[in-house]
Amino acid sequence: MLANYRRLFAVPHVLSLLIWSLAARFYTPGLMIAVTFLVQGWTGSYTLAGLVAGAFTLGMALVGPLRGRMADRGNSDRLVLVCGVVFTVGLATLALLPASLWWVSIPLALGTGLFGTPANQIVRALWPRLTTGSERQAIYAAEATTQELIFVFSPILTAGVVAFAGPRWALLLLGILGLMGAVGFALALRRADVTGPAEPDRAATVPQEPAGRQDRASTRVNRSLLFHPALCLLFAMCGMIVSGVVGMDLVIVAWANELGAPHYVMVLASVWALGSLVGGAVAGALRGAPRLPLRAFGAALGIAVLVPFLPPVSHLPTPLLITPLLFVSGLALAPTLAAAMGRLGDTAPAHRRAEAFGWMATAMSIGAAVAGPLTGALVDTNGIAGGALGAAALVLVSAVLSLFLGRASGSTDREDAAAEAADPAEVSAVLDASPAAPGSGASLVSAASTTAEGDAVGFEGVSPSSPREPGVPMDGPAPAAPTGTEGSPHRPSAP
Template identity: 75%
Template structure:
């Protein structure tokens, strides 16, 4: 099972890019905690605190595709640095804002959110350029798995700083971590030699006589939302994240009803631990991931919890449900990894960062939708109603996977001709053979997309 990971981490720069991209977005899960404590302390209102926190999310969602398009054109290192500096300045300004001027926190949060780190979409767009076949599936699984660590440790660290020094210092800490991560990730991009635009694959698909530059320009003018396959993936991301965030809110509501907030970290950590284990195992499996199987598994795992939550069942303590929570989380990271892998395979090579930007927007929208929807279900039907809502959302995402055509066999691996174009001046070994050229001849025409579901956007 570890063979995929051994091959993966032998690829130059993969470990550095993954680690620094995680550090660059470490602040994201803890940001809402610090902002909520800060604004609630100013105003005494959780509604206003939620409004400010939502402004951050809205700002990040608005610019995801735009930042992806900028990264696709090259200069991703500069983009990360600029966003890191401006975001840190925005958090610092918010932390130093007088309580009497709390209303300025709303536009400030929106403007700061516009410069949220693009590290996630940039690094996910890079994996098909650096890896292929089993290694690509392993890196998406590794990223989805290690990302769970952010949702465990970032809130814990933020809450600890809030408790010891106050929310202002927590915001300052998160800003400094974001800046350090941005600098480290930008340097990692430069060392890997992947700051330039990706090569345009299959630019002659319109016919043997089509001019490559003309074909590429036509594709760049076409919206990615014109692709039914990509739109399905984006909607799936929105639904899955809505379900996952809804379950997080259900856990908080359950602990709040029992007047025992300490249960939140225990239950949420066990759920994340299940996802960690599932993702680690999935990354070591051979063969292409079966997305429908993983998605229906994630939905079934959440449905498993329904008979054991109030008002259907009143357990003596919520801790009794922790084994089921662990099982429930097993399919989450594998499902997200498979979705990211499918998006990387489906999106045009020179617009992958933009595609992952739309994915980030879909995820942010899903998180924003989950709050009021889950709250209404819990208010009207209790904790079980919230869990059923999460089950419905993830199940709907699973149903949509049935409408995605599986990529042909030749599409499982990333096009290896891309890497030498991206890194000619650095000269690290190619991911296909640890420094040796591939034995496969270069394709003369379209390679592996003849049966692809991506028609409108295929260059």
């Protein structure tokens, strides 16, 4: 079961990029906790606290695609450094803001969110450049799994500082840690020599085509990624999942705050994240294609089963009694996100992957921004159980959306692969290729789409000459270094 991970971490720079990208986004889970305690202490309202927390994520959402395009064009290390510095300054300003000026925290949070470190989308766009085959499956699972370590330790650290020193000191600490992570990630990008743009995928060379065909190809290449149904479904699905997860995090914070015991956040949030960590680790080690709808419905069910045990439905003697159920509830979260990110990595054009993950970051940020005031209002009006029920409903919607991914992915497969050819002259041969030719067999997600849902997924790697066998790497950039295993040249790099 560990063979995938052994091959993966033998690839040069993968481990360094993964660790430093996680360090650069360490502040993310703790930020919502610190902001909620700070603003709720100022105003006495969870709705206003959720509004400020949502402003942070909305700011990140507004610039996700733009930062993705900037990263695709190169100098991603400089982008990370600039964002890290400005974001830290914004957090420090919020931490020093007087309580009487609480309303300033809304525009300040929005402006600070514009400079949230884009480590997640940059690193996720890098994984297909560094890995393929089972390694790519393992790296997306490894990232989704190790990211849960952030959701274990960041809430523990943040809640501990809030309990003993106050939310202002917690914000200052998160800002410093975020800056240190951004600097380390930028240096890791330079050492791996992946700060430049990715080379676009190329189909086989064919004779020149008429100008009309070339113009149509050029238009398709430059059009927005939002015109691709499969990508839009993935963006919406991930946004709804994150909305539910963030909503559940805020429910845990509100429950602990109502009990007057902030230290409960450390335990409850960490146990929930630990369940996700275990589930992701097991999913990444398993062979075979992941079934995304099954994982998504499992995640929704996991949150829904918590509702009967929360106030005002039930009043447990201590919240610690729910920890075993919280662990089980989290098991499907990381596997679901890993499968969705892997599907996106295979579907997006190679030279626009960072932009695609930028749109995904935008969708996730919008989902988190909506979750703040929505969950706060549900908790204010219906209690802790009402907030959890809303979170379960959001994840259930994402599971329903996942049922349509196969159909949307297969509908534009050959067309979009042709449009992504570097030379418009290559378009005709790709468009005329056999419809039976699969898209990309180099990854778990493509295999999932081909075998489980019957549709080939991927804009890249469509061959005009012959179909590819699943598991065989497609034409593309040469691997940086061999891994010493079959069919694996050399993951992502964001989440």
